[in-house]
Amino acid sequence: MIPAAFDYVAADSAADAVDLLARHGDDAKLLAGGHSLLPMMKLRLAAPPVLIDISRARDLSGISIDGGELVIGATTRHADLASSELVKTEAPLLAHAASLVGDPQIRHRGTIGGSLAHADPAADLPMALVALGGSVELTGPAGSRRVAADDFFTGFFETTLADGELLSAVRVPRRPGAAWGYQKFVRRANDWAIVGVAAIDGRIALANMASVPIRARAAEEALATGASPAQAAELAAYGTSPGEDIHADKEFRQHLARVLTRRALEHLS
């Protein structure tokens, strides 16, 4: 399968990428690892006339500490997140989630910014960011703004990214030593989660239980008021209306959310 023809331009910095986005407008899509965009282009589900390659923009990659937060450049690859000693110490849930994305080859190319901007509700990193209470930095012609993970995802493959904006960095609160749980139910190696659960410090996030990654708020409230993990997990699917597909119907997904939440809360790392 061959994508529709397009023009290719490379940005050498975030500012350059923003300029190129302004110049090309709706015609342009940003390309980093390309592991969400290129498959869509090969299937002709997307046919952007211009690709702006940000993978060589030096100020968009790397992992550093800024006060109480870990700052991760948008083009940081899953493999780098999974193997980073800094991430493994300060936000081990995120390193673990990154180690479960796709397969090794995909982790050598895919990036955290790409995964978050793509906003697949079944994906690992959007759920992890919601559980961690992280945020994203969005950079546009007027400067940068920060959006909390809880507010960033607005619908199925939709986010608050505005026209002309670039997801430039990800911020995650440093939580060294905090107990966390992570559960992902798949039928085959390499698959997206049929349902996923990430839990840390009383926050519980669910993947593939709605059109966006969501918090299991009823279960969180139960935990906060002294319920046992098993009691709280019974409320994990409360108020959800997950989609149905070839893998699971609504009832099965809700069952999985309860079971996986119990496992996540009972098997903390």
Next chain:
Amino acid sequence: MMHVKLTVNGEQRSDDVEPRLLLVHYLREVCGLRAANIGCDTTSCGACTVLLNGESVKSCTVLTAQVADQDVVTAEGLAPDGELHPVQQAFRDEHGLQCGFCTPGMVMAAVSLLKENPAPTEDQVRQGLEGNLCRCTGYHNIVRAVLAAAAQSAGSRAEVTA
């Protein structure tokens, strides 16, 4: 068309390509290197796996434009002088192939895996080859081959140390 320079199997190349030219098509059709196969064409099967800067990637999901100025190695590049790479030799010794279609991708994925983890457990080998499918289902011998290659490398490292 755009101009790209890159290294393929140690050789400096310079070619005019369409921006949409996928790396696997570049390798097969422009360079004439046919080891990387096109299997699923959807980033699932791993038959097109090559090394990019020493790491395994699926060349059906990489644009040639994206790898300009970088280093690509295909299975042909593992044995430039005809002497098999230890992983290739192990696949041969352990009968790590049946029809052979997945083999170049499996070998490249295994080379990348052993570079990151020179002494993997059997479970780590199985997890590490998660991105490669063998439709003959010959996984047992493939895993055995990768473990044998790791053991052999450990042996040669010990010899060098001694």
